[in-house]
Structure formats: C-alpha cells, structure tokens
Amino acid sequence: MTTCLEVRNVSMxxxxxxALSDLSLTLNEGQTLALVGANGAGKSTLMRLLCGLLxxxxxxxxxxxxxxxxxxxxxxxxxxxxxVPEGRxxxxxxxxxxxxxxxxxxxxxxxxxxxxxxxxxxxxxxRKLPPSAxxxxxxxxxxxxxxxxxxxxxxxxDEISLGLSPLVTQEVYGVLKHIREQGTSLIIVDQDVSxxxxxxxxxxxxxxxxxxxxxxxxxxxxxxxxxxxxGLTT
Amino acid sequence: xxxxVAELLFQGxxxxxxxxxIGAGLALTFGILKVVNLAHGVFITIGAFIAIWLTSLMPTVxxxxxxxxxxxxxxxxxxxxxYAVIERAMTFRDPSVPMMVTFGVSVIFTNAxxxxxxxxxxxxxxxxxxxxxxxxxxxxxxxxxLLTLIFxxxxxxxxxxxxxxTRFGRExxxxxxxxxxxxxMGVRVRLVHAQVAALAAALAGVAGVLLxxxxxxxxFSGGENLMIAFEVVVLGRLGSTKGALLAGIFLGIxxxxxxxxxxxxxxxxxxLSFILILVFWAASGKLK
Amino acid sequence: xxxxxxxxxxxxxxxxxxVVSSLLLSSGxxxxxxxxxxxxxxxxxxxxxxxxxxxxxxGQQAFVGxxxxxxxxxxxxxxxxxxxxxVVVPLMVGVAALPLGMLMFKLKxxxxxxxxxxxxxxxxxxxxxxxxxxxxxGLVLRPGGESLAGNPERILFAGAGLLLIGTIVGLRVxxxxxxxxxxxxxxxxxxxxxxxxxxxxxxxxxxxxxxAAGCAAGGALYYFSTLYIAPTxxxxxxxxxxxxxxxxxxxxxxxxxxxxGTAVLIAVRETCTSLGLTGGTxxxxxxxxxxxxxxxxxxxxWPALRSKLHVPKTEKEATIG
Numbered sequence: 001m002t003t004c005l006e007v008r009n010v011s012m013x014x015x016x017x018x019a020l021s022d023l024s025l026t027l028n029e030g031q032t033l034a035l036v037g038a039n040g041a042g043k044s045t046l047m048r049l050l051c052g053l054l055x056x057x058x059x060x061x062x063x064x065x066x067x068x069x070x071x072x073x074x075x076x077x078x079x080x081x082x083x084v085p086e087g088r089x090x091x092x093x094x095x096x097x098x099x100x101x102x103x104x105x106x107x108x109x110x111x112x113x114x115x116x117x118x119x120x121x122x123x124x125x126x127r128k129l130p131p132s133a134x135x136x137x138x139x140x141x142x143x144x145x146x147x148x149x150x151x152x153x154x155x156x157x158d159e160i161s162l163g164l165s166p167l168v169t170q171e172v173y174g175v176l177k178h179i180r181e182q183g184t185s186l187i188i189v190d191q192d193v194s195x196x197x198x199x200x201x202x203x204x205x206x207x208x209x210x211x212x213x214x215x216x217x218x219x220x221x222x223x224x225x226x227x228x229x230x231g232l233t234t
Numbered sequence: 235x236x237x238x239v240a241e242l243l244f245q246g247x248x249x250x251x252x253x254x255x256i257g258a259g260l261a262l263t264f265g266i267l268k269v270v271n272l273a274h275g276v277f278i279t280i281g282a283f284i285a286i287w288l289t290s291l292m293p294t295v296x297x298x299x300x301x302x303x304x305x306x307x308x309x310x311x312x313x314x315x316x317y318a319v320i321e322r323a324m325t326f327r328d329p330s331v332p333m334m335v336t337f338g339v340s341v342i343f344t345n346a347x348x349x350x351x352x353x354x355x356x357x358x359x360x361x362x363x364x365x366x367x368x369x370x371x372x373x374x375x376x377x378x379x380l381l382t383l384i385f386x387x388x389x390x391x392x393x394x395x396x397x398x399x400t401r402f403g404r405e406x407x408x409x410x411x412x413x414x415x416x417x418x419m420g421v422r423v424r425l426v427h428a429q430v431a432a433l434a435a436a437l438a439g440v441a442g443v444l445l446x447x448x449x450x451x452x453x454f455s456g457g458e459n460l461m462i463a464f465e466v467v468v469l470g471r472l473g474s475t476k477g478a479l480l481a482g483i484f485l486g487i488x489x490x491x492x493x494x495x496x497x498x499x500x501x502x503x504x505x506l507s508f509i510l511i512l513v514f515w516a517a518s519g520k521l522k
Numbered sequence: 523x524x525x526x527x528x529x530x531x532x533x534x535x536x537x538x539x540x541v542v543s544s545l546l547l548s549s550g551x552x553x554x555x556x557x558x559x560x561x562x563x564x565x566x567x568x569x570x571x572x573x574x575x576x577x578x579x580x581g582q583q584a585f586v587g588x589x590x591x592x593x594x595x596x597x598x599x600x601x602x603x604x605x606x607x608x609v610v611v612p613l614m615v616g617v618a619a620l621p622l623g624m625l626m627f628k629l630k631x632x633x634x635x636x637x638x639x640x641x642x643x644x645x646x647x648x649x650x651x652x653x654x655x656x657x658x659x660g661l662v663l664r665p666g667g668e669s670l671a672g673n674p675e676r677i678l679f680a681g682a683g684l685l686l687i688g689t690i691v692g693l694r695v696x697x698x699x700x701x702x703x704x705x706x707x708x709x710x711x712x713x714x715x716x717x718x719x720x721x722x723x724x725x726x727x728x729x730x731x732x733x734a735a736g737c738a739a740g741g742a743l744y745y746f747s748t749l750y751i752a753p754t755x756x757x758x759x760x761x762x763x764x765x766x767x768x769x770x771x772x773x774x775x776x777x778x779x780x781x782x783g784t785a786v787l788i789a790v791r792e793t794c795t796s797l798g799l800t801g802g803t804x805x806x807x808x809x810x811x812x813x814x815x816x817x818x819x820x821x822x823x824w825p826a827l828r829s830k831l832h833v834p835k836t837e838k839e840a841t842i843g
Contacts, residue, residue: 051418073417082418089415093407101401102408103419150420270632272580322817330578333632334770335816337580341763342809345802457759461643464636468629502647505640509625512637516628 003065004029004185005050005154010059011209012049019045020056021209027154027202029064032176032186034196034217037206038229043189044086046206047158050187051083052076064153080107080153086162086189088143090131097127100145109151110182116145119175137168144175154185161190173199193225207231240373242490248379249448250486251386254479255441256459257466258393259434261478264467266410266430269324269332273315273340274438275460279453280343281308281439282446283351286358297360304443305436312435313428315339320431321424340456347453355450358443382444389440393433394475406430438463458501465508525698529691540683544676552679556747558788559682560740561764565772565780566689567736568765573775574697574705574840575729578631580762581638582737584645587756588615589738590745591655597665604665608681608742616735623730627723639759646757660752663745670749678747685739690777697777697838701725709840763805767812773822775840782824786811 005027012020020042027033035043048054050061055071062068069075082103091099100116100123117124120141131139140160147155157176161169169192176199180186190196197203203220205213205228213220213228256278263271285304288295319339323332366377397403405426408416417423442459445451465485470477485504492503540559544552564586572578592611597604622641629637650658663670696702704725707715712722745751764787771786773779787808794804819826825839 053414053418073414074420074422077418077420085415085418089412091408091411091416093411094404098404098407102404102416102421146419264632270635272636319813319817326820328820329631330572330576331816331820333578333635334766335813337763337766338770338809338813338816342806342813345805345809349800349802349806457639458643461636461640464633465640468633498651500647502644502651505644505647508640509644512628513625516625 001028006062012056031201033202034200041206042209082147082152084157086159103146103149111148157188246487246490250483254482256463257478259437260463261467263434272336275456276340276343277435277438278442278459281442282451285443308439309432309436313432316431357450358446536687544680552675560744562784564740564765565768567733569769571733578635579638581642583761584642585734585737586741589741590756593742594661612735612739615738616731619734650753663749773824779824
C-alpha cells in the first residue's frame with residue numbers, strides 16, 4: 001500500500017500560541033483517517049494547513065511522495081486536496097450548480113457534474129436555487145459535492161456532522177462510504193468519536209497540537225481514545 | 235414647455251448613464267476587491283486624455299477605433315496598477331491602507347497628467363454627427379447623445395451578463411463572497427483581482443471619453459468624477475448595476491436641470507441632493 | 523522624569539525656542555516657517571482622526587477654509603481685536619462640526635471618507651457663490667475695516683509654535699487619559715469597546731470636533747499671515763493631501779510621526795524649489811514617498827526609526843496595517 005499523505009514534524013503558531021507542535025502523520029492511499037481531539041487540539045488548524053489556507057513554521061508535507069508547497073491554496077488544490085469546511089461556507093451569490101462548478105479542476109476524473117448529481121439527486125432538482133434555500137443537510141451535500149468536483153485524491157471533511165440531525169448524519173456517512181469506494185482517501189474530523197472511528201480505517205488523536213495516539217481503527221479502543229482526548233497519555 | 239422638459243430629461247439621462255457607468259466600475263472594485271479605489275476618478279480623466287492624444291496623433295482614424303484603443307489602454311493600466319501596487323496594499327488588515335495608497339496614486343497620476351498634457355480644459359470633437367438630430371413628433375433628440383445612450387445600455391447589459399453568466403463572473407462572485415474558500419477551489423485570486431480592476435478602469439476610461447465629447451475635462455477633474463462615482467454607488471445601493479444606472483440617471487438629470495437655472499453651479503446641486511437624500515435616509519432610519 | 527514634568531519642559535523649551543526665533547529670523551523666513559508649523563498642526567489633527575480615531579477624512583480642508591474665512595468675516599465686521607477671533611473662530615468651527623459629524627457618522631469607513639470630501643466641496647461651492655464672502659474673488663483682511671498695521675508675522679510665528687507644542691502636549695495628556703484608553707480600545711474593535719462601557723459615538727464625535735477646531739486654528743493662522751483669502755485656495759484638496767502624506771510618511775497613530783513627516787515634506791519641497799522643479803513634480807515625489815512608506819513600512823518612518831535607534835516608546839501609539 002502506498003502512502004498518499006505524509007506530514008513530517010510540522011509546527012505552526014498563531015502569534016504566540018503554539019497550534020501545531022512537531023506533528024507527524026501518514027495516510028495510505030484509499031484509507032480513511034478519523035482525526036479526533038478536543039476543541040483547540042489543532043484539528044482544524046491541520047486541515048487548513050493541508051489545504052493551503054495556513055502555512056507552517058517548520059516541517060514538510062508530501063502528497064503522493066511529492067513535496068507540497070505550503071500556504072498556497074492552489075498548490076494544495078492541484079495536488080489533489082479538497083476541503084469540506086466546517087460550517088459549509090457555500091457561496092451565497094452562486095446557485096447550487098455554480099457552487100458545484102466552481103470547484104471543477106483541470107484534473108480529470110470520475111466526478112463530473114452528472115456523477116455528482118447521481119450521488120445527490122436532490123441537488124439536481126434544486127440546482128438553480130441559492131444555497132440559502134436548502135436545509136442544513138442539503139447544504140452539507142453541496143459542500144461535499146463542491147469539493148468532489150475537483151476530483152480530489154484526499155477529501156478533508158471538517159466537523160462533518162456539526163449541526164445535522166442523526167438521520168442526516170447517517171445519510172452523509174453513506175455518501176462518504178460511496179466516495180471511499182471510488183478510491184478516494186478521506187480525513188474526517190467529527191465530534192461524534194464512536195461513529196467516526198467505526199467508519200475509519202485509521203485513527204489519530206490530537207492533544208495540544210500533537211498526535212498523541214495513532215493506529216488502526218480496529219485495534220485502538222475507545223478507552224485509549226478517551227484517555228488521549230483528555231491528555232492522559234503522552 | 236413640454237419640449238423643454240423632455241429635452242432636459244433626455245440630456246440628463248444621457249449624462250446620467252455615463253455617471254452610472256463610472257459608478258458601476260467603482261462598485262465592482264469595492265464589491266469584489268473590498269477596496270475603495272480613490273484612483274478610480276483619475277481613470278476617467280486618463281481615458282479622456284488618451285483619446286484626445288490619440289485623435290491628435292491620428293486624426294483620420296475613426297472614433298470607434300479610438301474608443302476601443304483607449305479602453306484597452308485603460309484596462310491595461312488598471313490591471314498593472316492592481317497587480318503592482320494595490321494587491322500588496324490589500325495584504326494589510328487595515329482597509330485604510332489600500333484606500334490611502336490609491337489616494338496617493340490619484341495624486342501622482344493627476345499631476346503627471348497635468349505635466350504631460352497641460353492643466354488646461356480640453357475636449358474631444360465628434361465631427362459632423364454632433365449637429366445631427368432625430369425628430370420624434372414635437373421632440374428633437376441629438377443623434378450623438380442617442381448613440382451614447384444605446385452604447386452605454388449595451389455595455390451595461392454585457393457587463394451584467396458577464397458577471398451573471400460566465401465562468402469569470404462566477405469566480406468574481408465567489409471571490410466576493412468568500413475569498414479564502416474561492417482560493418481553495420482553485421480560483422486564481424490575483425488574476426481575477428487584476429481582471430476586475432481592468433474592467434473597472436475600462437468602464438471609467440470609456441465614460442471619460444464620452445464625457446470629453448460632451449464637455450471639457452482637465453487633468454484635475456478626477457476628484458469631481460470620483461465623488462460622482464461614489465454618490466452613484468451610495469444612492470444605487472452598492473453592488474447592483476441596475477441601481478448604479480438609476481442613481482446615475484437621477485444625478486445626471488439634477489445636474490442638467492440645475493445648470494439650466496444656474497449656469498455656474500458646477501456640481502453643487504448634485505452634491506447637495508446627494509447629502510439631502512442621505513439626511514433623509516438617516517432620519518428615516520434607512521441607514522444602519 | 524515624570525510625564526507631567528516632561529510635558530512642562532516640552533512647552534517651555536519649544537515655546538521659548540519659537541519666541542526667540544520669531545525675534546531673530548527674517549520675515550520671509552518666518553512666513554515660510556509659519557506655514558510649516560501650520561502643516562505640522564494640521565497633520566496632527568488628521569492623524570488624531572485617522573490614526574487614533576480610525577476615521578480617514580478626505581474633507582479636513584473644509585475646516586481649514588472655515589477657520590480662514592471665519593477669521594476674516596468676524597475680524598473685518600466686528601470692532602473686536604483680530605487676535606481674539608483667532609482663538610474664538612476655531613472654537614466656533616469645532617462646535618459647528620458637531621452636526622456635520624453626527625450626519626457623517628451615518629456613513630461607515632470609506633463612505634465616511636468620501637462623504638467628508640463631498641461636504642467640503644459643497645462648502646467651497648457655497649462660499650464661492652456668496653456675495654458677502656467676495657465670491658471667487660475672495661477677501662482681504664481688514665480688521666475693523668482698516669488695513670493691518672505693523673508686521674504680524676513675528677507674533678503669528680510665535681503663536682503657531684506655541685499652538686503646535688500646546689497641541690502636542692494636549693494630545694499626550696488626552697491619550698493618557700480615559701479618553702485615550704477608550705480610543706485605543708475602539709481601534710481594536712468597536713463592539714468590544716462598546717461592551718466594555720466606552721461610548722463609541724460620543725468619543726468619535728469629540729475627536730471629530732477637536733480635529734475640526736484644530737484644522738480651523740491652522741487655517742486662521744495661515745490666512746492671517748497671507749492677509750488675503752480665496753475659496754479655491756482655502757478649500758483646496760492640497761491641504762488634505764499634505765496632512766495625509768505627512769502623517770503617513772512620519773507614522774499614522776504616533777505623535778512624533780507627523781513632525782517627522784513635516785520635516786520630510788520641507789526637505790522635498792525645498793529641494794524641488796532649488797532644482798527649479800514644478801509644483802506638480804513635488805506632489806509626484808511626495809505621493810511616491812507616501813505610497814512607498816505605506817507598502818514597505820505601513821506604520822510609518824517614526825516607529826521604524828524608533829526601534830532602530832532603541833528610543834523607548836514614550837507615547838501611546840495606535841497601530842495600523
């Protein structure tokens with residue numbers, strides 16, 4: 001199995017505050033990583049770093065064995081990283097269809113507009129409407145579709161179930177399963193630790209800007225995760 | 235009587251659509267770049283003077299070609315300015331930095347233009363078409379203003395369609411909504427910024443040429459034009475091209491009518507009506 | 523040395539310097555230096571508004587013109603001494619600025635900036651069309667209807683020097699008071715400041731009126747020294763350009779910055795004059811320096827210089843950028 005993402009000794013700070021401290025992480029191709037940890041552990045910072053919205057103080061990131069230029073969103077996008085951001089952050093002045101079109105990249109792949117509409121039939125129905133006309137769950141679908149349109153190698157999903165009902169969350173995970181089956185790697189951040197670890201192949205637990213626990217989702221126990229979550233392990 | 239009123243309204247409208255065009259450019263940069271480009275007014279004078287200069291260089295070249303060349307030159311200048319100067323000023327968190335930078339640019343351009351072209355009032359001759367007119371019943375409309383009106387309408391429709399329909403327009407709107415997410419989606423931020431700046435400068439430049447055909451301009455007209463553009467943006471409720479057009483027409487009519495009754499009024503009544511509307515809006519709680 | 527003594531020393535030192543030099547220098551030199559002091563004063567006022575208050579006004583030239591015209595009108599038509607009006611007129615302008623401020627604050631950030639410019643244009647146009655103000659021809663200073671006797675430039679220069687140093691010390695005191703604290707809090711975020719009990723609107727209005735009065739004082743002093751005033755001169759945008767460039771170059775949000783910026787302005791202007799360059803070239807050079815400063819050192823020359831020279835920070839600074 002080949003690695004598709006390797007983060008090596010990355011540190012970054014906001015002004016004085018150390019947000020990531022000497023963090024390392026690997027992800028294999030086609031695998032799904034559950035990224036868990038308390039608020040402020042650095043999960044979102046890592047996601048934003050990966051997609052180029054932030055830059056690191058030191059350390060390197062390789063995508064498919066190729067070094068990634070940090071702090072450049074377009075470099076991340078063309079390396080095949082796409083983000084489903086926390087809070088969706090759709091473009092309100094664009095229709096649903098335009099939201100899906102904007103992410104369309106030069107990289108070819110299976111995810112053209114038709115494929116996205118097959119995955120989310122409801123969006124095809126509402127394609128002319130603005131995002132504000134949709135429910136929270138449907139908006140999350142647009143956010144996922146928008147990221148998929150760039151045919152990513154690695155799909156980054158930040159706080160994927162935040163604000164969604166259990167039923168909708170289940171639906172979202174069903175969609176993610178389908179995406180995984182197409183060979184796309186996933187990194188998922190979710191407060192619902194048991195659900196996301198049950199879904200994932202690998203788990204990484206973050207505490208104060210570093211990974212304190214990493215392993216296969218099948219061998220890591222919920223007890224271990226909980227200890228790590230509260231900083232009881234080092 | 236009714237003829238006079240109709241003619242005044244017509245003149246006001248043909249001037250006003252030019253104001254609307256200037257305002258639309260300013261609204262575009264403000265809406266998308268979030269920068270109040272105080273150098274916007276200078277592009278109007280630069281456009282006018284480029285056209286005057288080109289016609290004096292090549293008197294036989296048709297006016298339409300001169301307008302096209304001027305538009306292209308203004309667009310290039312706008313893009314270059316955005317790319318080389320304003321983009322860097324935008325990296326500072328404080329929005330007053332780019333505003334002061336563009337103010338500095340306008341001072342430099344104004345004085346450079348005055349050095350290059352002289353500080354005198356100049357205007358652009360349009361030839362025999364200036365005398366031609368069209369009679370509709372009892373009303374008499376100048377052919378040239380009529381052509382201006384049609385031209386501006388076409389420009390507005392084209393700009394509107396570009397923003398609403400094209401890939402460029404999609405990227406522009408996305409960037410205006412959420413710049414960082416748009417960058418994630420692969421939008422070339424600096425390129426789109428430069429394109430928007432070019433479009434705004436082109437609109438201002440064309441309006442400048444058309445203004446110079448109606449009345450005279452001096453290198454120091456940039457400030458006046460900037461204020462008009464700003465008033466159009468405020469009255470037209472930022473961002474909508476239709477609003478800019480209507481606000482422009484309103485101010486144009488105010489201008490023409492006030493000049494009819496008081497020939498040295500300059501822009502006094504335009505400014506006054508703007509302030510009065512502002513006071514009225516403030517009193518009725520329409521401004522938050 | 524305590525803050526109080528430092529202020530006292532500043533006033534005595536700088537004040538006596540301006541008084542002594544007013545007695546020694548030639549009247550041509552004094553005229554030039556009075557203008558320099560006026561520009562420094564105006565820049566302080568613009569900087570108070572923009573740097574500390576966060577309100578970038580493009581219409582401060584209106585208050586310069588009002589100060590000048592106010593002085594001429596009241597001095598020419600009342601029997602009271604012109605020196606009294608030079609004090610009273612700025613105060614009157616400060617009060618008159620209140621309703622304007624209340625309206626203009628309805629406009630946010632950039633809208634405020636250009637709105638002020640429009641207001642200044644309206645004022646200039648009205649003055650230019652008013653018979654009693656000499657329309658575009660302007661007015662001659664004739665206090666009580668008679669020509670001015672003696673040479674006022676010595677007193678004017680000393681007065682301008684004292685006013686400038688008084689203003690700087692006054693601003694130092696102001697910025698160290700609760701008001702200064704409120705201003706700095708507002709620069710960090712108006713909502714947060716409001717939540718902390720700062721009355722944002724009232725503080726802004728106060729600053730606006732102080733700046734208006736200060737600009738009017740500058741205008742009154744300057745046009746006293748010229749003995750003639752015309753609307754195209756008194757309300758010209760160049761007053762504003764000078765204020766802004768000087769503040770930006772020296773350092774917006776510092777008290778020393780505008781002084782340093784004025785020094786740069788004088789150096790550039792005198793160099794241009796001695797090289798026989800036109801006024802246009804002078805503005806192009808100043809504009810280039812201002813833009814370069816904004817892009818390279820957005821906080822201005824003084825904060826950069828201060829840390830280079832290891833001068834301790836003795837004044838409240840507001841950051842931009």
